[in-house]
Amino acid sequence: MLGWSRVTLVLAAAAVTCASAQQAPPWTENCRKSTYPPSGPTYRGSVPWYTINLDLPPYKRWHELMADKAPALKIIVNSLKDLVTAFVPSGKIMQIVDQKLPGLLGNFPGPFEEEMKGIAAVTGIPLGEILTFNVFYEFFTICTSIITEDKEGHLLHGRNMDFGIFLGWNINNNTWVVTEQLKPLSVNLDFQRNNKTVFKASSFAGYVGMLTGFKPGLFSLTLNERFSINGGYLGVIEWILGKKDAMWIGFITRLVLENGTSYEEAKNTLIKTKILAPAYFILGGNKSGEGCVITRDRKQSLDVYELNPKQDRWYVVQTNYDRWKNPLFLDDRRTPAKMCLNQTTQENISFATMYDVLSTKPVLNKLTVFTTLMDVTKGQYETYLRDCPDPCIGW
Numbered sequence: 001m002l003g004w005s006r007v008t009l010v011l012a013a014a015a016v017t018c019a020s021a022q023q024a025p026p027w028t029e030n031c032r033k034s035t036y037p038p039s040g041p042t043y044r045g046s047v048p049w050y051t052i053n054l055d056l057p058p059y060k061r062w063h064e065l066m067a068d069k070a071p072a073l074k075i076i077v078n079s080l081k082d083l084v085t086a087f088v089p090s091g092k093i094m095q096i097v098d099q100k101l102p103g104l105l106g107n108f109p110g111p112f113e114e115e116m117k118g119i120a121a122v123t124g125i126p127l128g129e130i131l132t133f134n135v136f137y138e139f140f141t142i143c144t145s146i147i148t149e150d151k152e153g154h155l156l157h158g159r160n161m162d163f164g165i166f167l168g169w170n171i172n173n174n175t176w177v178v179t180e181q182l183k184p185l186s187v188n189l190d191f192q193r194n195n196k197t198v199f200k201a202s203s204f205a206g207y208v209g210m211l212t213g214f215k216p217g218l219f220s221l222t223l224n225e226r227f228s229i230n231g232g233y234l235g236v237i238e239w240i241l242g243k244k245d246a247m248w249i250g251f252i253t254r255l256v257l258e259n260g261t262s263y264e265e266a267k268n269t270l271i272k273t274k275i276l277a278p279a280y281f282i283l284g285g286n287k288s289g290e291g292c293v294i295t296r297d298r299k300q301s302l303d304v305y306e307l308n309p310k311q312d313r314w315y316v317v318q319t320n321y322d323r324w325k326n327p328l329f330l331d332d333r334r335t336p337a338k339m340c341l342n343q344t345t346q347e348n349i350s351f352a353t354m355y356d357v358l359s360t361k362p363v364l365n366k367l368t369v370f371t372t373l374m375d376v377t378k379g380q381y382e383t384y385l386r387d388c389p390d391p392c393i394g395w
Contacts, residue, residue: 051191141163142163146341213254213257223250270294280294280296286376314349319333340357358371359386
């Protein structure tokens, strides 16, 4: 995780790069309307569905999906290798990844070790590189998540998955390299046991943790990165050195989605479990008032901010900054998201108007890979690949 001063410098440099490449600020726009059903230049396409059979041995669960997605996964893994090699030309880092990292696998919880071994076998990608692909989500996820409650107490949960900052800017087409390479890997997953859905999620093929998902009828969950001096890199180093009392954040969210039985149980787990990286857990339930943002340090919860329709708090919005602090001046997605929700009004909130909010720049930006809309009560789950045509800020 980058320290704040370095984040500011990198974002400032990227802003200059984006501005000089496009020569067409401003980056904001009026709240979008009538963008749903998705179409037009901000809509890249639909996201395919795959079934993950939890009755299969973990080694075999991902075989069908990864047989389809192996070529796309190889492209992004090679991009990450090229990025590492650019910083350490000797190749020693990748040598460590390929030879040493697999030895760490025995310490992962649950089925994750065997699942990653199965993915490596199907794709032909070295196990250490599959592990690296699963680890780097602890560091580069910059997202917007929203939970709303309408006048009847009905909850909706939406998110933009923004990913790939600092991982290479393509000056030829004004895009983040890894962001674009993740779009063909984007999948909707129906995790089933005994031919019945346990939970549904949106993810990237090859990644066995979950960052976005819902348990039909019970709760929905998204994960946003939280910048902190006491960042995820410290947790990863501690874990490698043998301190294994904390959970990888993508794994804890999957375990909650798979095993959680209620909103309150899920909230309690997300508040109390030690995690490797600071994070925001955005959790929605199935009845009035059941929606919150849990602001987490690695070892404890710092804040639980909940819906409160009696006090006219009918939505919560979370980007990547603590709600009691101002966002970084170069990255204020919070203010336009709240402005557009206020313009929409509680009476008019729906999948369509939620999608409008998530389609408004800079909530929609060059890092946005997909948009997910979830209705726990009705069991509706939709995900769409996104584009942000110029002029569009890089994050």
